[in-house]
Amino acid sequence: MAVTVEDLYRNYGVLADAKPENLSQHKDAYQVILDGVKGGPKEKRLAAQFIPKFFSSFPELADAAINAQLDLCEDEDVSIRRQAIKELPRFATGENILRVADILTQLLQTDDTAEFNQVNASLLSIFKIDAKGTLGGLFSQILQGEDIVRERAIKFLSTKLKTLPEDVMTKEVEEYVFAETKKVLEDVTGEEFVLLMRVVSGLHVLQTVNGRQQLVELVVEQAFLEQALNPADPDTVDRLLQCTRQALPLFSKNVHSTRFVTYFCEHVLPNLSSLTSPVAELDIQLEVLKLLAEMSPFCGDMEKLEANLHMLFTKLLEYMPLPPEEVENGENSASEEPKLQFSYVECLLFSFHQLGKKLPDFLLDKVDAERLKDFKIRLQYFARGLQVYIRQLRVALQGKTGDALKTEENKIKVVALKITNNINVLIKDLFHNPPSYKSTVTLSWKPVQKTEAVAPKRPSGEEMGSGTSPQKQISSLPRRDSRQIYNPPSGKYSASIGNFNYGEDSPVGGRHTLWCVYRGW
Numbered sequence: 001m002a003v004t005v006e007d008l009y010r011n012y013g014v015l016a017d018a019k020p021e022n023l024s025q026h027k028d029a030y031q032v033i034l035d036g037v038k039g040g041p042k043e044k045r046l047a048a049q050f051i052p053k054f055f056s057s058f059p060e061l062a063d064a065a066i067n068a069q070l071d072l073c074e075d076e077d078v079s080i081r082r083q084a085i086k087e088l089p090r091f092a093t094g095e096n097i098l099r100v101a102d103i104l105t106q107l108l109q110t111d112d113t114a115e116f117n118q119v120n121a122s123l124l125s126i127f128k129i130d131a132k133g134t135l136g137g138l139f140s141q142i143l144q145g146e147d148i149v150r151e152r153a154i155k156f157l158s159t160k161l162k163t164l165p166e167d168v169m170t171k172e173v174e175e176y177v178f179a180e181t182k183k184v185l186e187d188v189t190g191e192e193f194v195l196l197m198r199v200v201s202g203l204h205v206l207q208t209v210n211g212r213q214q215l216v217e218l219v220v221e222q223a224f225l226e227q228a229l230n231p232a233d234p235d236t237v238d239r240l241l242q243c244t245r246q247a248l249p250l251f252s253k254n255v256h257s258t259r260f261v262t263y264f265c266e267h268v269l270p271n272l273s274s275l276t277s278p279v280a281e282l283d284i285q286l287e288v289l290k291l292l293a294e295m296s297p298f299c300g301d302m303e304k305l306e307a308n309l310h311m312l313f314t315k316l317l318e319y320m321p322l323p324p325e326e327v328e329n330g331e332n333s334a335s336e337e338p339k340l341q342f343s344y345v346e347c348l349l350f351s352f353h354q355l356g357k358k359l360p361d362f363l364l365d366k367v368d369a370e371r372l373k374d375f376k377i378r379l380q381y382f383a384r385g386l387q388v389y390i391r392q393l394r395v396a397l398q399g400k401t402g403d404a405l406k407t408e409e410n411k412i413k414v415v416a417l418k419i420t421n422n423i424n425v426l427i428k429d430l431f432h433n434p435p436s437y438k439s440t441v442t443l444s445w446k447p448v449q450k451t452e453a454v455a456p457k458r459p460s461g462e463e464m465g466s467g468t469s470p471q472k473q474i475s476s477l478p479r480r481d482s483r484q485i486y487n488p489p490s491g492k493y494s495a496s497i498g499n500f501n502y503g504e505d506s507p508v509g510g511r512h513t514l515w516c517v518y519r520g521w
Helices: 005-017 020-038 041-053 059-073 078-091 096-109 113-127 131-144 147-163 171-184 190-201 209-223 234-250 258-274 284-298 305-319 342-356 362-366 369-397 402-406 408-431 461-465
Strands: 339-341 513-517
Touching: 005 020, 005 041, 020 041, 020 059, 041 059, 041 078, 059 078, 059 096, 078 096, 078 113, 096 113, 096 131, 096 147, 113 131, 113 147, 131 147, 131 171, 147 171, 147 190, 171 190, 190 209, 190 234, 209 234, 209 258, 234 258, 234 284, 258 284, 258 305, 284 342, 305 342, 305 362, 305 369, 339 342, 339 369, 342 369, 342 408, 369 408, 402 408
Parallel strands: none
Antiparallel strands: 339 513
8 A cells, every 4th residue: 555645744753753762663664655655646745754863763774764765866857866866875884974975975966956956055055964984975976987977977076176274174174185086097098187186285284395296196107108109199298298298287396397308308308399299280390388387396206317308409599590691682581581470480499498497517518519509590690680570579569558559469579578578688698608507587478466557668567467368460560460379279189178277377278379480681
């Protein structure tokens, strides 16, 4: 005979009126409530509320009670499901916490927004009961569950863990998160990797030099730095880019970028021209050079420093052309006019300048006389073109302040002035005798907080600090074409992480390429 609403209320009354020490004598009444899951919608909604209320008083019926509640969590009626899910945390006692967490994690696969939000709320509530047990259920599904459950469980961790108070996320709990995350990282997609790095990077227990070093080691394993680079494989290139971007915020004077810088010098730079971009519109060569430049200040002692400096030096020469030869009438041939690729040169000069500090006699003792002479000719020619361009930019920006500097055209000019000033400072250092490595510059795509008006002779803080990614060509300045490129990563390894915000300092933002052609010098 089917259980009715009246049956449920009557037996609920029996249990509610019984003294706590006598509750176990009313097992039959609780069984009637369990049988309510077989009734109609009204009976099921009541059962969803009554079953957890007396659950702890009937340990011998624990499995039956949990299974009954699970039946309600899978009901066709979404309102019944939400009610059952809301009550699930009341089953999270003792050894049941792991099972409840596992169940709630599986329920993350729902496509109903209200139900999904209720699952999230229930998961967060059992964290406060037993954080480690809850994490056990989550990680169990991440490691063994279906793809959709795994995906949503990882996203839950990446967004919700940071909201939990310190008395929940204790040192022991954080160490457990780190240990389990390392297991998951043995086989992840690009999106999962980024999300999981977000999880562990936010752990208080890893906010130390040793902790950041451990995080770098995690990224190193993902980057496959022990393997040679296949430049023709876009997935391999994409993986390296993603891993490098994740490692960048971790580097400091105490946590070195040496392994990444070494890999870029030994495997990436020699294959720079043959790199296959994971994104069609991405200037992969410039992206790689920008990553190398950002890492270079944090490079420690390098085993093959001289060889790596030679590689940087050789690559720099490729982007610093010789002056064009004069034809019989004393003018330069238009077909021989070289392009001055300022963005590339800024990156390479900066990286060379940073590593050159570690071997200051490199240009004097490690480079033969003819090659050094050739280098200085290239530097001179580039510097001459640089001065012309800097003057044009300063005239174009003179007197502009506030909103006038926010137009797309002026944003481009501001970035261009930052790049050219940086190169100018670095070239002056290298022209010293002996070469100097003392000057400090801020890379053009890195933001500076100070904002001032543009002065006639000296670029302002706003000019020097714009991290804007310009999208238009400069049309008002003569003798120049420009090309600006910005695309978030979206290769196979990146999966769908292209829309994630990596922060203002990230190399993902502010991509631009500045090319110039000068005539008649």
